[in-house]
Amino acid sequence: MLGYFVQWGVYQRGYHVKNIDTSGSAAKLTHINYAFGNVQNGQCAIGDSYADYDRFYQAGESVDGVADTWDAGALRGSFNQLRKLKKKYPHLKVLFSFGGWTWSGGFGQAAQNPAAFADSCYRLVEDPRWADVFDGIDIDWEYPNACGLTCDTSGPAxxxxxMSALRSRFGSGNLVTAAITADGTDGGKIDAADYAGAAQYVDWYNVMTYDFFGAWAAQGPTAPHSPLTSYDGIPIGGFHSDNAIQKLKSKGVPASKLLLGIGFYGRGWTGVxxxxxGGTATGPAPGTYEQGIEDYKVLKTRCPATGTVAGTAxxxxxxxxxxxxxxxxxxxKMSYSKNQGLGGAFFWELSGDTTNGELLTAMKNGLG
Structure with a gap:
């Protein structure tokens, strides 16, 4: 049971590491991915030093009720809060995620010298200031040999x-994972890179089985962003979670190394x-932080579910x-994950849940 904690959540969203505890989520999670570190000049890099390790936490904001200090060498920010969270919940493992939608442009250069990249990542994740915070690395490359925010042409290998270089450098004592595309269409993003060949080097893959459809198609047709299965009228055939899982399995990725992805947010249109x-629209619906997207905790009461399709609402x-x-x-979806023999499930991301963590609770109950 893995959840992403986003670095920028400490700003507008006001979601801090302490919230993982007060929501009851820390006790239910097994792993937290800290998102994100950047990839620049062929190396892993800190993305936001203030949020990561410099922000001063007052006693009331802190996991253990103890304020940060300005002592020389003292760790602050979310890294220190994660250290405190792990002390309170010793079972928790934390991974440092690199890349993501915005910061994947540097992976192409990194791929030109994988050993040097892996060494830079190891030195950053295992920096003496916070080596005890992280139990491994997660790579969110969007997307190898395919297009995301930018297009990557580094080839299928x-x-x-x-991933091979990362495993060599991090060794068997650290977790090495990756978040990967759920585009199982013929000639799509799963086909573009050797996910099967890399599977031997990872502990698991987080399959991003969400964001299939959304208001980037401003006029519609309206379609669920996280369909588990196909359905009559799906705008793109094969664009659903089950197709991605079956394709990865058919390529030889062990089911036990696949985690099903759940979005703790909705995607929407207006003028419907x-x-x-399958309806037409005039554009993306308004959202708190970005148009066309909104947290579950808001939508639950603002626009309650009126129906289900393809295993989602x-x-x-x-x-x-x-x-x-x-x-x-x-x-x-958790029943599906168990029936398919998957390794579990993960979600994006913690701040989208209710203050009492009801979506995570449903995941935990569903996985048993």
């Missing part, structure tokens, strides 16, 4: 080579006139159409 999926309210997972649909 690059991902395998990078029909409640069922949708909601129609006041001309807006949203899709998101609920405790009920998460239960179904």
């Amino acid at each position: 690059a991902f395998r080579n990078v 006139t029909q409640a069922a999926p 949708y909601a129609y309210c006041g001309g807006q159409w949203w899709s998101y997972d609920t405790p009920s649909t998460i239960g179904g």
Whole structure:
């Protein structure tokens, strides 16, 4: 049971490491991925030093009720809070995630010298100031030999080579994982890189089985962003979670190394006139931080679910159409994960849940 904690959550969202504890989530999680570190000049790099290890936490904001200090060499920021969280919950493992949608542009250069890249990552993750905080590394390369925010042309073997170098450098005593595409269409992103060949080097893959559809297609058709299965009228055939899982398994990736991804947010459109999926729209629905996307904790009451499709929920309210997972649909997805023999499940990301962690609770109950 793995959840992402986002570095930028400490700003507008006001979501800190302490919230993982007070929500009851820390006791239910086994792993936390800290997102993100950057990839620059062929190396792993700190993305936001203030949030990571410099921000001063007052006693009331701190996991253990003890304020940070300005003593020379003292660790602060989220890294220190994670250290305190691990002290309170010794079972927790924390991984440092690198890349993500915004910071994946540097992986192409990193792939030109995988050993040097891996060494830089090891030195950063195992920096003496916070070596006890992290139990391994997670690579969120969006996407090897395919297009994300930028297009990567490093070839089909690059991902395998990078993961091999990371495993060599980090050794068997650290976790080495990756978040990977869920595009199982023919000639799509799974086909673009050697995920099967790299599987021997990773402890598991976080399969990003969400964001299949969204208001980047501003006029619609409205469609659920995290369909578990296909359904009549799906805008792109094969664009669903089960297809990704089956494709990875058919390529030889062990099911036990695959985690099913759950989004703790919805994606939505406005100017919609029909409640069922497949309607037209005039643009992305308004969102708190970004148009077309909203946290589950907000949508739960602002636009409650009115139906289900393909194992996920949708909601129609006041001309807006949203899709998101609920405790009920998460239960179904966890049953699927168990039936497929998957290694578990993960989610993006902690701040989207309710203050009492109801989505994570549904995941935990569903996995048993």
